[in-house]
Amino acid sequence: MxxxxxxxxxxxxxxxxxxxxxxxxxxxxxxxxxxxxxxxxxxxxxxxxxxxxxxxxxxxxxxxxxxxxxxxxxxxxxxxxxxxxxxxxxxxxxxxxxxxxxxxxxxxxxxxxxxxxxxxxxxxxxxxxxxxxxxxxxxxxxxxxxxxxxxxxxxxxxxxxxxxxxxxxxxxxxxxxxxxxxxxxxxxxxxxxKVEKFPKKINLFYEKKMNLPYGENPHQKASFYVDNINKKGSMYNFSQIHGKKISFNNIRDIDIAWKIVNQFYKPTCCIIKHSTPCGVACGNNNVEAFKKAYSADHISSFGGIAAFNTKISYELAIKINNLFLEVIIGPSYDDDSLSILKSKKNLRIISINNPISNKMDYVQVDGGLLVQESDYSNKNDNYKIVTKRNFSNQEIKSIFFAQKVVKFVKSNAIVVASGMQTVGISGGQTNRIWAARQAISRALELKKNKKKLVLVSDAFFPFKDIIDEVANSKLIYAILQPGGSIRDSESINACNNYGIAMAFTGKRYFKH
Missing domain, CATH: 3.40.50.1380 (Methylglyoxal synthase-like domain)
Structure with missing residues (x-):
């Protein structure tokens, strides 16, 4: 037997x-x-x-x-x-x-x-x-x-x-x-x-949550796994309320968009396209935040992903429904807003309630794994004014708003902001001056009622040519950058000559 x-x-x-x-x-x-x-x-x-x-x-x-x-x-x-x-x-x-x-x-x-x-x-x-x-x-x-x-x-x-x-x-x-x-x-x-951040050996175990239609491209198979040990993180238990099956690229974009909006206490909207923010803004309510974020770059926002850090209201749903977006993300939804959004069969409606829990970043390379502490933080960094002119109170608010965005833009990254709204974002360039020119050019196109603008860079300026571009804009009067170039004095002197305020943080935010 x-x-x-x-x-x-x-x-x-x-x-x-x-x-x-x-x-x-x-x-x-x-x-x-x-x-x-x-x-x-x-x-x-x-x-x-x-x-x-x-x-x-x-x-x-x-x-x-x-x-x-x-x-x-x-x-x-x-x-x-x-x-x-x-x-x-x-x-x-x-x-x-x-x-x-x-x-x-x-x-x-x-x-x-x-x-x-x-x-x-x-x-x-x-x-x-x-x-x-x-x-x-x-x-x-x-x-x-x-x-x-x-x-x-x-x-x-x-x-x-x-x-x-x-x-x-x-x-x-x-x-x-x-x-x-x-x-x-x-x-x-x-x-x-024992607070062992980097143990001698690393074992990563995740549990499959779902199969995905495909990976980054249609010929690549893919699945989505979650950290079922810690059971934390915004992407651990997000729920899809409506729409087409979520994709590999959707999940990556959702992760970035949710991280950006959760740095802010005011109602905030972030629109992502291809893992890059194209518009971010804070407002008195999420409708205002959305209008500002969308208007920051309505062309790139087409087919993008919009995230909000407050409940999706009926009024917001009406605004969203007139546009083509792939995904809407929010912590919760009014019943009336869902009835509006669900009228679009393919629109993916995502609800996320977990806070951001990233403590470590893992990047796979062929035959290895790079491990580092996460750079995610919603706290303002210290800074040191290095020019004769100081920041105004309004410039400080705008500067640190932009800094929270620049961390999520591919290096070389430049963000130009007007108040609590991005008006020019550029990244992924191999040359920082190209990124600066593109971001400034985009900001000037918008011509936001001639408000003074601020510019934030994820890394130092190797030459003063960026200061010259800023000065030529005739709208940007405050700059935040890490500092640390052997030619810092040239950039400082140029700022003083142009009457531009500049501060160093001593901390760069490369994102590769």
Missing amino acids: KRALISVYKKNKELLDFSFFLKKKKYEIISTGGTYEFLKKNGLYPINISDVTSFSEILDGRIKSIHPNIYAGILANRSINKHLESIKNNNIKLIDIVLINFYPFNEKKSNKSIKMKSLLEFIDIGGPSLIRAAAKNFHYVTPIIDSNDYESVKKEINYNGFTSLILRQKLAGKAFNFTSNYDYIISKYFLKL
Whole structure:
């Protein structure tokens, strides 16, 4: 008679149905303490593992399955006669299925009321050992770690009388993937207590949330994974309320747009196109913010993504619905606004409620991974005025508004702002003067009632030519940049000659 070992923390109807299936197929079922009692209570009469090991559970259940009678039954190579003879001589019976789920360490560690000593009891030892043993011997044993695989196992046993080698190998891979993830969660918890930002080894584990229609381009397959360990971050649990299936590029743009608007306390709108902000503005309400952001670059905004840090109102929905946008993002929506927005069949409507949680950035290169601290922050940086003229109060507000935008523009990045509105954005140029000219030219085209403008750069000016361009605009009178060039004095002297105020932050914001 075939045997199945079942030892689980989560006991539910699915498990019960699968156990009854095994009994119907003439499997003997071996169970540990709690699982044994659960199955027995529900009309199954499994074999208590203590009867197999001839040894009672000890140490409050820490030792119950670790025994040669169990592991030899799982690990025996059935193509080796010596193994089979050893099994027979020791009166050990083979085990054909091992079904395990672990103590929920990840869920319990999130409960701040559980002290470390109690949390240690949720580190599973027997479960990972048993499923690893079964996975190692997948040529003969079926390892089950995921209840989603019950149906596949049942189907093959019904059809063949046993599981196929292909399925067992797949389940073995899932088992090792799960145990490595489980160990990583525990490892990260202990390293975090030591504030180990850059551990000697990095393991990244994410859970697939959805398959995507395609990647950056239609010929590339893609999926979206979330950090299911920390369960934090704006992109962890966003929800799509309406529209076409979300794409790879949509997700990247949503991430950037949401990060930008969440730096501000006032109602803010950010419109993104190809991972680049084309218009950002704050307003007294989100309708005003949208009008300003859209008017900052209505051409580039066509087919873009619009994010808001406040509830989407009916009035805003009316404005949005007259335009072509791919995605709308907000923390919540009025019922009336949804009825308006849903009239467009393809418009993707996204709701996000989680705050930004980025602490580390990961960039994959061929054969390696670059890891750095995140540059995301909604706090103003310190600055030092280096010119004779100082910033006005209004210029300070506009300067630090623009600085929060320039961090998300590809280097070389220049942002020109009028009050709390971008009027010229340029980035991704290999030459900073080109970026400056493009941003200034765009700002002059808008001619926002001749208000004085400010300019922010993500890195220092290598030459004073940018100051000359600023002066020629006759509208820009305040500049913020990191400083640090060997020719800083030339830029400072030029600003003084033109009557332009300039400050250094000592911090650059390259984005590659």
